[in-house]
C-alpha cells in the first residue's frame with residue numbers, strides 16, 4: 001500500500017504546535033543607503049543602494065525580519081505576496097511558499113530586482129519568497145528560543161569568514177566630495193584598498209571585482225595583490241566581460257595565483273568551454289542562479305564552485321538544498337553578495353554557519369556601507385579576523401532599529417532612485433559608454 005504524501009493533500013494537526021506563530025501583519029519598507037561609486041562590468045554604482053525590509057508580525061507580537069532587493073518591480077511583488085500572508089503559520093514554510101506562488105500567478109517575471117545588468121534568470125518565486133522565509137525563521141527561532149543556525153541543523157562553525165571585496169572606483173560621485181576610500185583606478189590603489197580592508201576587518205581572502213579595465217590591467221592588479229598579500233587566497237570576478245578565448249588566456253596567465261576565477265564569460269556553454277582549458281576552478285553567481293541550471297551545468301562541467309545567495313535561491317532552507325546538490329556532484333560552494341544591510345548579513349552568517357560544505361570565505365559588500373547607516377541595532381555583527389561571530393540569541397539575533405529604518409526610508413523617498421541602473425548612471429557621466437557582454 002502506498003501513502004499519498006503530496007504536500008497539497010496534507011492535513012496536519014497543528015493543535016500541539018508552538019503558540020503564537022500566526023502572521024497578523026506584514027510590513028514592507030523600502031530603504032536607501034549611501035553607496036560609493038564602485039565600478040563594474042556594466043557601469044557604476046549610483047549614490048544610493050536600494051533594499052527592502054520585511055517585518056512579519058505574529059499574533060504573539062513577535063516580529064521576524066527579512067531583507068531583499070529594493071527595485072520597484074520587486075517591491076511591488078513583495079507587497080502583493082505580503083497581502084496573502086495574514087493567518088499563515090511561520091512554522092509552515094510550504095504554505096508560505098504556496099501563498100507567494102499564488103500572489104505571483106499573473107506575473108510575467110519581468111522587471112528589476114537589484115542585480116543591475118548582471119545576467120540572471122533566477123526564479124521570481126524564489127526571489128520573492130526569500131525575505132519572508134528568513135523572517136519566518138527569525139520568528140520561529142524567537143518562539144522556540146533558538147538561533148536560526150540551530151533551526152538549520154546547527155552551526156558547524158562559531159564564526160563565518162568573509163573575503164575583502166575590492167572594487168575599482170572613482171574618488172567620489174560626480175559633483176560630490178571624495179569618500180574616505182578615494183579613487184582606485186590602478187593596481188597600486190587596489191593594493192592600498194586591500195591593505196585598509198585587511199587592516200580594518202582582518203580579512204584572510206581577497207576578491208577583485210573586474211570587468212572594468214582591459215584584462216591585461218586586471219591581471220597586473222591580481223599580480224600586484226599576490227605580491228603584497230602572498231598568503232591570501234585571491235579571486236577575480238569580471239562578471240562575464242570576456243570572450244571564451246580571453247577567459248582562457250587570463251586563466252592561463254593566472255595559473256597558481258587564483259583560488260577561483262568567477263564568471264569570466266557568459267552562459268553555461270561558455271563557462272564549460274573555459275573550464276576545459278584553464279587550470280583553476282570556475283565559480284559562478286551568473287550562469288547557475290536557479291535549480292534548473294544545475295543539471296546542464298553539472299553535465300557540461302561548466303562550474304566547479306557555485307556562489308549561493310539566499311536572496312535569489314529562495315531563502316535559507318532552499319540554499320541548504322543547493323549546498324546538498326553541490327556536495328553530491330563534487331562542486332565547491334561559496335557565497336555571493338550584493339550591497340546589503342545588517343539583516344542580510346545576519347541571515348548569511350546563520351546560513352554559512354550551518355552549511356558544512358561552505359568551502360570558501362563568503363563575499364560581502366559590508367565594508368562599502370557607511371557604518372552609521374543600518375536598520376539593525378548596532379553591536380551584534382562585528383568583524384574580527386575577517387569573520388563574523390554567529391549570533392547565539394534566538395532568531396537571527398538582530399533587532400530592528402526603528403529610527404534607523406525611518407531614516408533610511410526617508411532617504412529612499414527623497415533619493416529619487418527606484419531601480420538600480422549602473423549602466424544608465426555611467427552613461428549620464430560618459431554618454432559614449434555601452435554595456436557589452438562580453439566586452440573583451
Ligand SMILES: O=C([O-])[C@@H](O)[C@@H](O)[C@H](O)[C@@H](O)C(=O)[O-]
Pocket residue numbers: 038039040115116118209237239285336337338339363
Ligand atoms: O555590486 C556589484 O557591482 C557587483 O558586481 C554585484 O552586482 C554582483 O552581483 C556581485 O557582487 C558578483 O559577485 O557578481
Ligand SMILES: [Mg+2]
Pocket residue numbers: 237239262263284285286336
Ligand atoms: Mg560574481
